[in-house]
Amino acid sequence: MEDYTLSNGLKIPKIGFGTWQIPEGDEAYNSVAYALEVGYRHVDTAQIYGNEVSVGRAIADSGLSREDIFLTTKVWNDKHSYDLAKESIDESLKKLGTDYLDLLLIHWPNPKALRENDAWKAGNAGAWKAMEEAYKEGKVKAIGVSNFMIHHLEALFETAEIKPHVNQVLLAPGCPQEELTAFCKEHDILLEAYSPLGTGSIFSNETAKEVAEANNKSVAQVALRWSLQKGFLPLPKSVTPKNIKANLDIFDFTLSDEDMAKLDSLQGVKAQEDPDKVGW
Numbered sequence: 001m002e003d004y005t006l007s008n009g010l011k012i013p014k015i016g017f018g019t020w021q022i023p024e025g026d027e028a029y030n031s032v033a034y035a036l037e038v039g040y041r042h043v044d045t046a047q048i049y050g051n052e053v054s055v056g057r058a059i060a061d062s063g064l065s066r067e068d069i070f071l072t073t074k075v076w077n078d079k080h081s082y083d084l085a086k087e088s089i090d091e092s093l094k095k096l097g098t099d100y101l102d103l104l105l106i107h108w109p110n111p112k113a114l115r116e117n118d119a120w121k122a123g124n125a126g127a128w129k130a131m132e133e134a135y136k137e138g139k140v141k142a143i144g145v146s147n148f149m150i151h152h153l154e155a156l157f158e159t160a161e162i163k164p165h166v167n168q169v170l171l172a173p174g175c176p177q178e179e180l181t182a183f184c185k186e187h188d189i190l191l192e193a194y195s196p197l198g199t200g201s202i203f204s205n206e207t208a209k210e211v212a213e214a215n216n217k218s219v220a221q222v223a224l225r226w227s228l229q230k231g232f233l234p235l236p237k238s239v240t241p242k243n244i245k246a247n248l249d250i251f252d253f254t255l256s257d258e259d260m261a262k263l264d265s266l267q268g269v270k271a272q273e274d275p276d277k278v279g280w
Ligand SMILES: NC(=O)c1ccc[n+]([C@@H]2O[C@H](COP(=O)([O-])OP(=O)(O)OC[C@H]3O[C@@H](n4cnc5c(N)ncnc54)[C@H](OP(=O)(O)O)[C@@H]3O)[C@@H](O)[C@H]2O)c1
Pocket: 017, 018, 019, 020, 021, 044, 045, 107, 146, 147, 168, 169, 193, 194, 195, 196, 197, 198, 199, 200, 203, 218, 220, 221, 235, 236, 237, 238, 239, 240, 242, 243, 244, 246, 247
């Protein structure tokens, strides 16, 4: 597994295993266990996914040492203050059964409950302070954000001592978010690509199928390869063993500039939701 290096020097495996919508219990346990067995070394979960306990158990039972696995979780929208985020970090550590996280993210920048009078700005500043403290204490090896657009990042920079190491946003063929990704690259913030297969919406796209056929690869593989060639870190989710395995097989080919341009402009694949308008 190849790595990227974050701005603080931490290595992060170039592809991560997504776990959104994988139910707590056997399904989460078995999927993560299989992903680790076939070579993933990076797992992405979140408090709100409700599966931290099974994800943690699968990691503990994998036979791998904890240091060989990169584990991410996220602070949910009801924990946007210094005190609540502090509690939330300890709760995630407990559920995951580990004494440190590799990466902790603020899941969304602008919770519905904090929209009036821009209360979200203080919410993020408070949560971020708790995350910076956890980082200094060694409970977390890197800190970052998710679904942050440029104005959310600029607001965070006003009070942050440490700049986010990562921004995890929707990046998929048809949704390259060029302005945001250029801004993040300028600030040395690694982009993680969530929903890199458009939560499955890419599979019916004819252009994606043509690019896949021309490269003798699957639609999923060319979408994930597109992500890597953009410098993003894709987080594909699957509960299907053959898909879990096949999604790692993306390091032995290169998409041409023409194929990349075709994938940049795919129509009808899932797009980033406006974080200032989401219903949560
Ligand atoms: N930060 C955020 O707000 C946020 C939001 C969304 C997602 N995420 C993260 O990003 C991860 C991935 O995003 P996502 O869950 O939206 O979905 P995704 O990875 O874009 O797509 C998953 C879908 O594609 C199917 N699939 C996967 N590999 C396939 C293959 N090789 N061939 C055919 N079908 C395949 C899966 O079905 P099977 O399971 O049946 O294979 C599933 O239906 C999440 O799990 C989560 O970790 C973060």
